[in-house]
Amino acid sequence: MTDPDPLLDAVLxxxxxEPKTLPPTLFYDDVGSALFDRITTLDAYYPTRAxxxxxDEHGPALAALVAGDADAVALIEPGCGSGGKAEKLLQxxxxxxxxxxxxxVEALIGGAGRLSxxxxxxxxxxxxxxxxxxxxxPELPPARKIAxxxxxxxxxxxxxDAVGFLAGLREVVGPSGAAVVGVDLWKDVxxxxxxxxxxxxxxxxxxxxxxxxxxxxxxxxxxxxxFAHESRVDVDRRRVEMHLVARGAQDVRVAGRRFRIExxxxxxxxxxxxxxxDGFSDVARQxxxxxxxWFTDPDVRFAVFALGAS
Ligand SMILES: C[S@@+](CC[C@H](N)C(=O)[O-])C[C@H]1O[C@@H](n2cnc3c(N)ncnc32)[C@H](O)[C@@H]1O
Numbered sequence: 001m002t003d004p005d006p007l008l009d010a011v012l013x014x015x016x017x018e019p020k021t022l023p024p025t026l027f028y029d030d031v032g033s034a035l036f037d038r039i040t041t042l043d044a045y046y047p048t049r050a051x052x053x054x055x056d057e058h059g060p061a062l063a064a065l066v067a068g069d070a071d072a073v074a075l076i077e078p079g080c081g082s083g084g085k086a087e088k089l090l091q092x093x094x095x096x097x098x099x100x101x102x103x104x105v106e107a108l109i110g111g112a113g114r115l116s117x118x119x120x121x122x123x124x125x126x127x128x129x130x131x132x133x134x135x136x137x138p139e140l141p142p143a144r145k146i147a148x149x150x151x152x153x154x155x156x157x158x159x160x161d162a163v164g165f166l167a168g169l170r171e172v173v174g175p176s177g178a179a180v181v182g183v184d185l186w187k188d189v190x191x192x193x194x195x196x197x198x199x200x201x202x203x204x205x206x207x208x209x210x211x212x213x214x215x216x217x218x219x220x221x222x223x224x225x226x227f228a229h230e231s232r233v234d235v236d237r238r239r240v241e242m243h244l245v246a247r248g249a250q251d252v253r254v255a256g257r258r259f260r261i262e263x264x265x266x267x268x269x270x271x272x273x274x275x276x277x278d279g280f281s282d283v284a285r286q287x288x289x290x291x292x293x294w295f296t297d298p299d300v301r302f303a304v305f306a307l308g309a310s
Pocket of ligand 1: 078
């Protein structure tokens with residue numbers, strides 16, 4: 001018996017589906033994490049800058065909403081990356097603990113080290129885990145638990161799955177807990193499309209890296225340059241889609257299985273759902289959270305929600 005590999009299972013399921021899909025977790029090996037860091041600095045990719053404006057302008061008010069009257073809080077961040085955004089929130093919170101959860105060990109090591117140095121009084125815990133799978137919270141000092149999910153990653157879930165994921169966070173933080181969630185807002189279609197297809201081609205490299213990662217990690221045989229990157233806006237579903245479209249037919253082997261990809265066929269690699277303020281409040285409500293407040297950047301491109309367990 002070999003150990004279960006949920007990522008490989010998701011890959012094989014996605015390549016067997018019609019139309020074919022790949023799980024977004026595949027983007028994040030060390031090359032993909034570095035490419036994502038570059039994306040966040042691109043002119044076309046507004047969400048990171050817009051979100052940073054919200055934290056800079058409204059960080060203290062946001063922290064006050066979720067901390068309430070608690071004199072000790074524990075911040076819990078699934079998909080924490082290098083923890084840079086947690087720093088912006090921790091500085092305003094009576095934090096006694098920080099728990100970062102990520103599939104990337106490199107990101108965890110760098111982030112945990114930096115946060116420990118910056119906040120010597122805060123117990124910093126790094127957990128290597130896939131947040132789609134059950135993971136256990138370690139023993140923490142008594143504190144209000146606050147889940148932190150910035151960067152519009154919630155948009156990568158279908159709305160029903162976003163409810164399920166937030167409901168899982170609601171379980172983690174408990175009845176006196178809270179959450180801070182970053183949400184990208186619906187806007188001009190071309191602004192959205194270009195955010196996922198920048199002229200420098202960094203997002204294209206990030207998207208193709210999912211296949212390189214598959215080749216490296218599982219000995220798959222994708223001809224990566226045989227795929228074109230495309231971003232498509234689906235106005236009805238309010239989402240941006242990323243695709244890899246085969247320029248020519250390919251027969252690919254992945255973990256002993258063969259897959260035929262026809263010329264022009266797409267591998268759908270990511271959805272990024274965009275919300276309006278009421279729409280996201282409703283998702284949060286269905287997950288067992290009430291909206292305590294939200295803050296946007298001055299151009300209302302991006303919102304950060306403060307949620308309390310209901
Ligand atoms: C787009 S970055 C966001 C990082 C940070 N939260 C922020 O907003 O800047 C996504 C991070 O989530 C991690 N990640 C992606 N899928 C994951 C999964 N299924 N489980 C745990 N971590 C995941 C990646 O390794 C990466 O560090």
